[in-house]
Structures are given as structure tokens and as C-alpha cells.
Amino acid sequence: MSTLLRIDLLTLFPGMVEGYLRESIIGRAVKAGTLDIRVHNIRDWADDKHRITDDRPFGGGAGMVMKPEPLFRAIEAVQSPDAQRIYLCPDGERLNTAMARELAAVPHLVLLSGHYEGIDQRVRDRMIDREVSIGDYVLTNGTIAAAVLVDVISRYVPGVLGEEKSLTQDSFHDSVLSFPQYTRPVEYAGQRVPDVLLSGNHQEIERWRRAQQADKTRRRRPDLHASSAPTNSLQP
């Protein structure tokens, strides 16, 4: 299969994602060539013999800031005219299903993971098209966040998930959370699979699943429940 999405991931810690990219569904898509994912060490674009990539912040304050030169050079080296360049940071736009679907349609993504107290603002101003956060918490660096982004985007690249159907059963499809799933045995540790699932009545099963979804969504995510109109942006 020809490559549908190329991703260049720029990080100070390539080892944090290399194992992940070899495993499971993503590993299979990389092997098949559907995804072309290249991980680069930002230090390779440092120009001094100690390969230094950070410095003290102007104006003072705690921590270190990633220097602009290696980051400009790294992005220039890997970008292409149709690339979308994304910086992973806690103050970015929050990742959701709609964004993942949008990004899955872009042929080339350059993902930049930050570290320390952040990166020089000039990189963000000149070399970044979109800033993305994976949630309202601060990670020690953006590499795991980039892996999360790769994972969720890849699910929407045609052919990555063998079974297209499973996407429609996701939590967040139709702005609701998923229903409970059971497999054999029918009874385990004194707990029985709900009778309706053994009934063979597909209409009843469907009704039960929808009710379970509505109930879980109301209890756990009232924000989704309130906004679950058919036109909602969480709709895949």
C-alpha cells in the first residue's frame, strides 16, 4: 500500500517513542507502509560540540528554554510544501476527535515536542502552523503527547484499523461514550453477562446499548450529553 500519511517527529528523546511505533496497530501500519513515521533527535541540529539545545530565559525565571537555531534548522530540514507543522504544548488548542480527523487528511505532519520551560517564541511565530495540547495537565515533555497525537490521527487514516466498523462504536462517535462489552464465558466470578446480549434479538440489543451509552454519558460527561446534537463537532 502506498503511504497515506508521513509524519516527522522532532524530539530530544527519540527512545521514548521508537518502541511504541513498532508495536500493535501503529507498528503494523508502519510496516505495511501506510504510515511513514520518522523520528529525529533535535540535537542532530545543534551546532556546538556539546550539542546544547537550551539556554536561560531572557527576563529571568526558573528553568531553561529551547534555543531557536536548532529548531529552525530541524523544521527546515524535514518540512515539505504540504506539511502542517504542529507544536505540542499544554497551552495549545485541545485535541479532540474532530481535530484528529482533520489532521488525518493532511499528507505530511511535522510534530515538534518541547521540553524544559518551553521553546523560544520565535519558533512558534515563524515555524509552527498549529499548537496542540492533549489535555489540561503538564507533562515533563511533549514526546508522549506527540505519540498520543500520532495514535489518534492514525486511527482515521484509511487502512490503519483493519475493521472500519470499530470506529463507529468508539466513545465520542455521535458525542456519546461507549457501551459495555462482554465476551465468553457467560458467567465469571459470580457475574453474568446481561441476558439481552444472549437473546439474539438485535433490535433489543441495539436499544440496550443506546440506553447504556446515554446513561453513562449523562453520569460521566454531562458536558457531552448537553451538546449531543447531530451536528456536534465530536461527530466523526
Ligand code: ADE
Ligand atoms: N507538553 C507538556 N504538556 C503537554 C500537554 N498537555 N499537551 C501537549 N504537549 C505537552
